[in-house]
Amino acid sequence: MREPARRAGKASVQLLVGAGVSVACYLLLGVLMVTAVLSVTVVGAGLLPEGVLTVRRLAGFQRRRTSAWTGEPLPEAYLPLAGSLPARLRTMAADPGTARDLFWMAADLVYGMALMSAALLLWVPALLVDAVWCGAAGKDAVLLPLIGRLADLEASWSHLLLQPSPDAGTADRIEQLTVTRAGAVAAHGAELRRIERDLHDGAQAHLVALSMRLGLARRAYDSDPATGRRLLEEAQDQAETALTELRHVVRGIHPPILTDRGLAGAVRALAAGSGMAVDVETGGIEEGPRAPAAVEAAAYFAVAEALTNAAKHSGSDQARVELDRSPGMLRISVRDEGRGGALAGGDGSGLLGLRRRVAALDGAVGITSPAGGPTVITVELPCAW
Incomplete structure (x- = not known):
C-alpha cells in the first residue's frame, strides 16, 4: 500500500497546484473584465495588452506543469504583441492563441477546483478502505489509484485546451515561408x-x-x-x-557534370579536386530514379561549399561526405577533422549562401563545429525521387 499512497500523494500535490492555478485564473479573469470595461479610456486600453501577457505567462506555467506530468510536449503559439497601442489591440483581438487561453481559464475555474475537491474527499475513505482491503485480503489498493487518475484527467483536459490553434500553425508556416522567400x-x-x-x-x-x-x-x-x-x-x-x-x-x-554523371559522380569529382583525402559514401543515391535537377544542384553546391571551407579553414587534410536517400528526402553530411569553429557569418559568407540556397527548396542546414573540431555540416532537402 505504501507505493499507491506515494503516487496518490504526488497526484494530490499536482491537483493542489492546479487548484492554485484555478484561483489565479479567477482573479485574473476579474482583472481582465474590469480592464475591458475601462478600455473605453486610454488607461484601460493601455492595460489590456499587459493583462493578455499575464494570461500568456499563466498559461505557459500550466503548459509546463502539464508537459511534466504527461511527458508530452505542449508548445505555445502566439502572435507577437508589438508596435503601437492600436496595433497591439488589433493583434490581441485576432490572436487565436489568446482566445484559447481565455477559454482554458474559464474551464479551469470549474475542473481545477472540482478535481482537487474530489481528491480531498477521496483521501480519508481511500486510506480506510484500502488499509482494510490490503490487510485483510492481501490485495492491491483500489481507491488510492483513483486520485492519480484525477490528476491524469486534469492534465489531459489542460493539454486539450492549451494546444496551439491550427490557425497558429498556419500563421507560423506563412511567417517561415516569408522568411524563406526573402x-x-x-x-x-x-x-x-x-x-x-x-x-x-x-x-x-x-x-x-x-x-x-x-x-x-x-x-x-x-x-x-x-x-x-x-x-x-x-x-x-x-x-x-x-x-x-x-x-x-x-x-x-548548373554544372554539366551533374547532367553527365549524376549527383554521386559529381560529388566524387568534387572530392577528387578538393585537395583533401575525402571518403565518399553515396548511400544508394545511384540506385533508382534521380532527384530533380534543382535538388541535385543544391546538393552539389552544398558539398562544394563545405569542402571548400574545409580545405581553406579547417587545417585538416581529411574529410568525409555521406549521401543518403529516403522517401521524400535527400540527406547530405560533410565532416572534417579540423580545428572547428565554423560559423554562418554575415553577408558574403559561403555558409549563409548555403543556408539560403537550401531554404529556397524548403530544406534545412545544420552546423556542428565545436572548438577543436570536428565540423559536421548536414543538409536535408525534400525530394520527390
Whole structure:
C-alpha cells in the first residue's frame, strides 16, 4: 500500500497546484473584465495588452506543469504583441492563441477546483478502505489509484485546451515561408550579380578584345597578310578563352557534370579536386530514379561549399561526405577533422549562401563545429525521387 499512497500523494500535490492555478485564473479573469470595461479610456486600453501577457505567462506555467506530468510536449503559439497601442489591440483581438487561453481559464475555474475537491474527499475513505482491503485480503489498493487518475484527467483536459490553434500553425508556416522567400530572393539577387560580374569581367572582356582583333585583321588583310594572319590566330585564341569563361559561368549555374554523371559522380569529382583525402559514401543515391535537377544542384553546391571551407579553414587534410536517400528526402553530411569553429557569418559568407540556397527548396542546414573540431555540416532537402 505504501507505493499507491506515494503516487496518490504526488497526484494530490499536482491537483493542489492546479487548484492554485484555478484561483489565479479567477482573479485574473476579474482583472481582465474590469480592464475591458475601462478600455473605453486610454488607461484601460493601455492595460489590456499587459493583462493578455499575464494570461500568456499563466498559461505557459500550466503548459509546463502539464508537459511534466504527461511527458508530452505542449508548445505555445502566439502572435507577437508589438508596435503601437492600436496595433497591439488589433493583434490581441485576432490572436487565436489568446482566445484559447481565455477559454482554458474559464474551464479551469470549474475542473481545477472540482478535481482537487474530489481528491480531498477521496483521501480519508481511500486510506480506510484500502488499509482494510490490503490487510485483510492481501490485495492491491483500489481507491488510492483513483486520485492519480484525477490528476491524469486534469492534465489531459489542460493539454486539450492549451494546444496551439491550427490557425497558429498556419500563421507560423506563412511567417517561415516569408522568411524563406526573402532569403531566396536575396540569394537569387546575389547569384545574378555574380553571373553579371563573371560575364562582364571574363567573357565580355574577351569578346570585346576578339572583336577588336578581328577588325584589325580585316583592315590589315589586303596590305599586310602576315599581320592579318597573326591577328586572326590571336583572335582564335581569344575566342577559345571566351568560351572557357562562358563554360565557367555555366558551371556556376548548373554544372554539366551533374547532367553527365549524376549527383554521386559529381560529388566524387568534387572530392577528387578538393585537395583533401575525402571518403565518399553515396548511400544508394545511384540506385533508382534521380532527384530533380534543382535538388541535385543544391546538393552539389552544398558539398562544394563545405569542402571548400574545409580545405581553406579547417587545417585538416581529411574529410568525409555521406549521401543518403529516403522517401521524400535527400540527406547530405560533410565532416572534417579540423580545428572547428565554423560559423554562418554575415553577408558574403559561403555558409549563409548555403543556408539560403537550401531554404529556397524548403530544406534545412545544420552546423556542428565545436572548438577543436570536428565540423559536421548536414543538409536535408525534400525530394520527390
